[in-house]
Amino acid sequence: MTRWLWGLVLVLAALSVRAEVIVRDDRGTAIRLATPPQRVVTLLPSLTETVCALGFCERLIGTDRYSNWPASVAALPKFGGMDDTQVERLVALRPDVVLAARSTRAVERLESLGLHVVVLEPRSQAEAKRMVAAIATLMGRPAQGAVLWARIDQQVQHAAARVPVALRGQKVYFEVDSAPYAAGSTSFIGELLAQLGLGNIVPPALGPFPKLNPEFIVRAQPELVMAVERNLRDMPRRPGWATLKALQTGRTCAFEVGRYDMLVRPGPRLGEAAELIADCLQALP
Known part of the structure; x- marks a missing residue:
């Protein structure tokens, strides 16, 4: 009986590798692959x-220039960014599928050259969850998407329980760019802050990632300020920003670049991002 069950497992695994997959991307386009x-x-x-967190890093044959996690992807060919994708080099590798953002300019060009392109660019946690599910389905292992997202949820809940009671409800200015662009309450970052019991x-x-008038931030007087280290260091020198009480009292979270990446990418490390924020909040004066 054991031998029969093991044989069945192998047959099912083989069938799952060969089975046709169909996913619907952020454009509403259904992409169909024979395997x-x-x-x-x-x-x-x-x-x-997300591809790597789901256990399929070995299937990657190239990435954009900014992909840097896990460390193993550093050795892969890089094909530029959203605005300057190196189409000819990419096509020459003959990928089975290209995963791209909606804002990637080369999407139509890649499709015109016969490549399958799945467009996924999450801006909220619900969209990030759909992205995880879509990639898991695309890879032929749909159940792994639910497992991964359950782990992320568990990490976020654990982080939320660690946030000091005295800080819950306090309003945050989370800077995503020194222009300044902020993470609004409807962004995946804003949603994460809310899950941790914080305000915005x-x-x-104003939308998920609005560009704000600096005076708006000064008038708002956020009780907590979060940003990448270099931007936070510069804030007191911005006109009027020295009056921000959060900066005066050190109620800030400065993230080094490598860790900050984890916070501003709507992917499988959202749970770790929540833990990182909780670490900072526990250390505040």
Whole structure:
């Protein structure tokens, strides 16, 4: 009986490798492949990270220039970014599928050359969850998407329990760019902050990642400020920003570049990002 069951497992595994896969991307386009792809190119860091977190890093044959996690992807060919994808080099590798952002300019060009392109660019956690599910389905292992997202949820819940009670409800200015662009309450970062019991100075009406008037931030007087280290160091020198009480009292979270990447990518490391924020909040004066 044991031998029969083991044989059945092997047959099912073989069938899953050969089975046709169909996924619907962020454009609403259904992409159909005769078998799960074995040669994959990703053109967005969150897509690269998701492929690897699901256990399919060995199928990657190239990424965008910004993908840097896990460390193993550093050795893969790099094909530029959203605005300057190196189409000819990419096509020459004959990938089975290309995973790209909606804002990647080369999508239509790649499709015109006969490549399968799946467009996924999450801006909210719900969209990130759909991305995980879509990639797991594409790879022929749909159940692994649910397992991965359950692990992320568990990490976020654990981090939320660690946030000091005195800080819950306090409003955050989370800077994603020194222009300044902020993570609004409807972005995946804003949603993560809310899950940790924190507020946001950016109202939903301004969208997920609005460019703010610096005076808006000064008037809002956020109780907590979070940003990449270099930007946070520069903030007191910005006109009027020295009056921000959060900067005066050290109620800030400065993230080094490598760790900050984890916070601003809507992918499988969202749970770790939540833990990183909780670590900072526990250490505040």
